[in-house]
C-alpha cells in the first residue's frame with residue numbers, strides 16, 4: 001500500500017495551516033497515496049496560553065475540514081494531533097484522529113506521555129500544564145487495495161517509551177504512527193535512532209511525519225519526516241521544507257521478516273532472580 005507523510009511548519013494561523021494541509025494531501029493523492037498522515041499540531045502550533053482558546057471538540061470546524069479533505073480525495077487521513085477540549089477547563093487533550101476515506105472518525109488517541117523538559121538554554125516546555133494526558137492505547141485499521149494493516153497510534157514524546165510500542169505490537173500492530181513536533185536539538189540527537197529502533201524491535205513500519213522550521217518565538221522543529229520498514233531500512237525522508245514523503249509498504253516482506261525471526265514470540269517477561277542453589 002502507498003502511504004504519504006505530509007511535512008509542514010505549522011503556526012498560529014489555523015486557516016493557513018489547514019490550507020497547506022489540503023494542498024499537501026492533494027499532492028499526495030495525485031501521486032497515488034491512499035493514506036496521508038500529518039504531524040502533531042498540524043492545524044495549530046502556538047504557545048501554551050494560545051492553545052485553550054482555539055481548542056475544539058471532535059465535531060469542531062478543524063476536524064470537519066480534515067473530514068472534507070479525506071472525503072474529497074478518497075484517502076485515509078490521520079491528523080497527527082489537534083487541541084481537543086477536555087473535561088479540565090484549564091487544559092486540552094493532545095489528540096490524534098484517524099479518518100476513513102468517507103470522512104468518518106475511525107480512531108481517537110489522546111497523547112499519553114507529556115513533554116515536560118528543558119530542551120536547551122532558553123527553551124523549556126511544560127506540556128502537562130496545558131495538556132491532560134490520555135490513558136488508553138489505541139489501534140485502528142487501514143484497508144487499501146485489499147491489503148489490510150493494523151495500526152498503533154502514538155504521538156511525539158511517546159517515542160521515548162518503548163514499552164507502549166511493544167504493547168501495541170503484541171496487540172497486533174503492524175504499523176506505528178508517530179506524528180511529531182520533535183524539537184530541533186533533541187531531533188538532531190535522537191529522532192532517527194529512536195524511530196529506527198522502534199521499527200526493528202517491533203518489526204513494524206514506523207510512520208513519522210514531523211513539523212519542521214520555525215513556529216513562534218524560539219520554537220523550531222527538526223523536520224526529517226521519515227518512514228522506516230520492519231527491517232530498519234529507510235523508505236523515504238524529507239529533511240526540511242513543506243512536502244510529502246511517499247512509500248510503498250510491502251506487507252509480504254514484513255510477514256517474511258516476522259516468520260524468519262519471530263522476536264515477538266521470544267519475549268521473556270517476569271524473570272526472577274535465580275535461587276541460591278541454582279547458581
Ligand SMILES: O=C(O)CNC(=O)[C@H](CS)NC(=O)CCC(=O)C(=O)O
Nearest residue numbers: 041115125127156157181182183186
Ligand atoms: O506543545 C504543543 O503545542 C504541541 N506539543 C508538542 O509540540 C509536544 C509537547 S511540547 N512536543 C513534544 O512532545 C516534543 C518531544 C521532543 O522533542 C523530544 O522527545 O525530544
